[in-house]
Amino acid sequence: MNKNILIQTVNKYCAHNYHPLDVVLSRGHGIWVYDTSGKKYMDFLSAYSALNQGHTHEKIIRAIKKQLNKITLTSRAFYNNQLGLFAKDLCKLTSFEMALPMNTGAEAVETAIKVARKWGYYKKGVKGGKAEIIVCQNNFHGRTISIISFSTEKQYRDGFGPYTKGFRIIKFNNLKAIKEAIGPNTVAVLLEPIQAEGGIIIPDKGYLTGVANICRKNNVLFMLDEIQTGLGRTGKLFAYEHDYNAKPDLLVVGKALGGGFYPVSAVLASRSIFEVITPGDHGSTFGGNPLGSAIARASLRVIVKENLVERSAELGRYFLSKLKTLQSKWIKEIRGKGLLIGIELHKEAGGARRFCEALMTEFLLCKETHEDVIRFAPPLIIKKGEIDSAFKIIKKVLENPNL
Numbered sequence: 001m002n003k004n005i006l007i008q009t010v011n012k013y014c015a016h017n018y019h020p021l022d023v024v025l026s027r028g029h030g031i032w033v034y035d036t037s038g039k040k041y042m043d044f045l046s047a048y049s050a051l052n053q054g055h056t057h058e059k060i061i062r063a064i065k066k067q068l069n070k071i072t073l074t075s076r077a078f079y080n081n082q083l084g085l086f087a088k089d090l091c092k093l094t095s096f097e098m099a100l101p102m103n104t105g106a107e108a109v110e111t112a113i114k115v116a117r118k119w120g121y122y123k124k125g126v127k128g129g130k131a132e133i134i135v136c137q138n139n140f141h142g143r144t145i146s147i148i149s150f151s152t153e154k155q156y157r158d159g160f161g162p163y164t165k166g167f168r169i170i171k172f173n174n175l176k177a178i179k180e181a182i183g184p185n186t187v188a189v190l191l192e193p194i195q196a197e198g199g200i201i202i203p204d205k206g207y208l209t210g211v212a213n214i215c216r217k218n219n220v221l222f223m224l225d226e227i228q229t230g231l232g233r234t235g236k237l238f239a240y241e242h243d244y245n246a247k248p249d250l251l252v253v254g255k256a257l258g259g260g261f262y263p264v265s266a267v268l269a270s271r272s273i274f275e276v277i278t279p280g281d282h283g284s285t286f287g288g289n290p291l292g293s294a295i296a297r298a299s300l301r302v303i304v305k306e307n308l309v310e311r312s313a314e315l316g317r318y319f320l321s322k323l324k325t326l327q328s329k330w331i332k333e334i335r336g337k338g339l340l341i342g343i344e345l346h347k348e349a350g351g352a353r354r355f356c357e358a359l360m361t362e363f364l365l366c367k368e369t370h371e372d373v374i375r376f377a378p379p380l381i382i383k384k385g386e387i388d389s390a391f392k393i394i395k396k397v398l399e400n401p402n403l
């Protein structure tokens, strides 16, 4: 079918909650995607880091096909023979004791919030209904009512009230703000180790360790949302590892856990924290299903076997150093960790979107985040030569005096 008809069909039958670039994709492999006329693009968004392993990875396809012929869904009313293996692999890889499987990222964040609140009432002794969770300005944790209740992004909130109570919003990258905000009813601090949607905002070294220490001292749970930054994206398995000693009490993972095939998310924590969750407290029809579990196991295996964490660190460093040589009047700052890189443009540039559109016409797909930041987050399987090709395109577009 013709591209314009396909776009019109989406716009006619699908609610307009996105404003996509003008390209219709029908095929993908590795870092490459193809539009309906067969034109080939580099994918430098990776579905917001859900495609760290690249598109249609053969090893993951093989695991899916194997599982498809056996059993795909049991519900948690019964045991299945994949969930335990998945949870074990995930716990071993991340050095956590237990996992609680969900599907989407937002669901896993909601789960972490529920666990923290119940821990607060049953273990910390906070009075019923009083639990408070500290979050940061400029956060992104998903789109449910409770999560947008503590967003500071006007568009994410406006028109969606009434909001969920029990959240206190403070400045990011500011330890004093956390110390001041903690009170007797504080059960948790929830933050992203790098604010990705917020514009690739990287806190000072020592900040996360400081938060972890403050939390420990005050008997408050430290919760990190690594749905986007985790599983190799920033050049470490988890972004908190860039800091000194910042292992959280609860870690939320998603996106690349499903290898780009399937929504799989999880909350990781210690046995003593998960003790507060008893049968019937929380659940999900699809969470922990055998197909998703098999996919997640294969997705993790690819990250380990193909050294995607090390690749991300090495190629990220290489890509960032190249980007820093760009001579463009529009560029305000270039920052990143591993293969999560943002180019912040000056206000006079008129927003990042027109640059993303120009990059698309040169066959490189990426998306603006926060108006003025172009985010580059290619699949971690990318090769050095492909980074060189991408850089040529980026240079051509950003250094174009007429743009």
Ligand SMILES: *Cc1c(COP(=O)(O)O)cnc(C)c1O
Residues within 6 Å of the ligand: 048, 103, 104, 105, 106, 107, 109, 140, 141, 142, 143, 192, 196, 197, 225, 226, 227, 228, 229, 254, 255
């Ligand atoms: C994408 C994302 C989420 C939400 O995940 P969904 O699967 O879209 O619900 C939450 N937190 C962070 C940091 C994310 O990047």
